[in-house]
Amino acid sequence: MADGGDPTLRQLGEFPVIDRLVAGRRQPAAVTVGPGDDAAVVAMPDGRVVVSTDMLVEGRHFRLDWSSPLQVGRKAIAQNAADIESMGARVTAFVVAFGAPPDTPAARAQELADGMWLEAGPLGAGIVGGDLVASPQWVVSVTAFGELSGRPPVLRSGARPGSVVAVSGELGRSAAGYLLWHKGIDDFSELRQRHLVPRPPYGQGIVAAQAGAQAMTDVSDGLLADLGHIARDSGVLIDLAADALRPDVDAVTAAAAAADADPRELVLSGGEDHALVACFPAAVPPGWRVIGTVRDGGPGVLVDGLRWSGAAGWQSFD
Template sequence: MTTIGELGEFGLIARLTRGLPLGRDVPLGPGDDAAVVAAPDGRVVATCDLLVEDRHFRRDWSSPYDIGRKAAAQNLADVAAMGARPTALLVGLAAPAATEAAWAQRLYAGLADECAVTGASVAGGDVVAAPVITLAITALGDLGGRPPLTRSGARPGDLVAVRGRLGFSSAGLELLRRGEREPAELVEAHRRPSPPYEAAEEARASGATALLDVSDGLLQDLGHIAEASGVRVEVDSAAVPVPAVLGPDGLRHALTGGEDHAFAGTFPPAAHLPPAWAVIGRVADGKGVMVDGRPYGPGGWDHFRG
């Protein structure tokens, strides 16, 4: 098997970028000093994430293709949560020289296929040698002339609603840590999240006052809305979707588990939400997040607490 060290920096770049599909938003892709990405709105939505081996993924648990899909998804979901249309990813890859080139190619295939779900493209990036595999992803998006959906617009009386799976990735991670692989639905959800990207347009059409993607746990992320908006978020645990597959700890997973990249938002009291959205609470005067009238914790992900 050819390693990335044997290919060298430029040989690896050529192999990884050869044949990458480019959408209409990337008139000039990899191959020059920089890519060219269209910005019809005149503003660019931008976000970035780091993924470090054995911190955010394990190669004995996830295939390179799954890691690529996951790395792209968590960034594309952030762009969508701003009410923007994802346009491009820039990918920084650091890896040991002994890494198989085929592994890196499958990683890029996953990145490209997840981009294709949203119409975005892998527009460029960089590669470098490092002791452990690390991915640095920057995602760009276009607002199409509309205001961004932020975390700061929630008002007392608003509905709180969610769209997408909650707790699946968290439950899958616990299974993997115990050396188990069933239910496969949960394990696959951890390996490869499936954000409901269309939720962002649904939220905008329904008059969302605040929106974000659930990456660090529902309650922790709702706390960001509460803090940015200067309000209290009240969650009704009985209204939170908890499928039986999540098991006896399903509610805990749904409330505190991250990396499903569902969407959570607040909406005017009279909003008519599509059926896929579940209303789980209300916005009130005050601060923080309450579940059934009480604090709930600890929970949620913090990169420096683990």
């Protein structure tokens, strides 16, 4: 796989590869000890750490014939950052464990790391440590750390009847992009790109927390499925207004038609866009759009008062 000018991971060896991956990276001030020791040390002035982890497996969560390593790196960081955002926290650091076949060109590992820094840097966060191992296929496991700055975390369990449900970010785009890739449709490049690199509404998690959000999550498994977690954990019924989802439905309608899919299904059940959805007791802050209400009953999620009959999102072992 590699010619003379492009050494593989095996040819370079673990530590020289790691040296290349960390060289020249600019760590945030909060990172007291960065890569190169047994562990990293990151300031958490709040006295608490918010932590989340996600694993991406080649062939399951990404395909290297669809995504560049740079895009895989961006996606891995983005989806973990969204989990931290959805607690109302600011992401400060990541650690990354990366498994790849020994004949992987080292330049491709470098590109993966570049993508991670490209996504993490603007958030003010660093990749502070990691592990590099041999694996039959690429496996990227990211753990993200966040800081609450004295605020309580926004859990899934706080939604109360009478509140409104609002969204920040995009719905249905990643699922539309997936279908386009899957069916080999070359149009709609922006949607296909969005499947490879989601665009979470960075910063809106804190905005929501400061605006009094009662409950929040990111849309990783699909709007109905993820709101279902809030409904269950809060013991409430969530009723979405189909009209309020119209902008997202419109954005994927042409692509859905080309791919012979229902655009509403993409918006209601498509995951991996990592929009944030939250419940607010009153007005929603700028950057958020009301899409439904919280009611007594349930737990469950309805659309215009009715149970949606499509697939209810995506589960890991389906």
